[in-house]
Amino acid sequence: MLDMNFSLLLSTVVLFLVLLVVLNKILYKPLLSFIDNRNSLVGKDLKDVAKNSDDVGIYQNEANQIILDAKNKAAAKRMELLASARSDANKKLNAKKNKLETEYNEFIKTLDNERVELKNALKSQMPLFREAIKAKLGKI
Numbered sequence: 001m002l003d004m005n006f007s008l009l010l011s012t013v014v015l016f017l018v019l020l021v022v023l024n025k026i027l028y029k030p031l032l033s034f035i036d037n038r039n040s041l042v043g044k045d046l047k048d049v050a051k052n053s054d055d056v057g058i059y060q061n062e063a064n065q066i067i068l069d070a071k072n073k074a075a076a077k078r079m080e081l082l083a084s085a086r087s088d089a090n091k092k093l094n095a096k097k098n099k100l101e102t103e104y105n106e107f108i109k110t111l112d113n114e115r116v117e118l119k120n121a122l123k124s125q126m127p128l129f130r131e132a133i134k135a136k137l138g139k140i
Helices: 002-139
Strands: none
Touching: none
């Protein structure tokens, strides 16, 4: 009986060891290999994500710099256009002022000439007015 128990025990141990070898060869090694491959792929993907994040940060900084440069150029162009518009407006305003001043001076000269002519006309008519006043006073 001891012999039988020992042989049963020995066959169980042998069967267990054979099962371990078979499972190791068929299940554990491929499973461990798959897990190692997966871990290396995940690590590679994490490195790629980190690199992409860095690249995105660089591109975002470049985009922000381009936008800032564009805003600065637009502001400079706006200031240039405003200065040009002000200059044009001042030129037009000065031209209009000069024209109005010339017209005003001509008007003043015409008015002075008319005043002198009216004064001369009144002086030439003065004797007639005196006669008419004397005649009217004489009737009173």
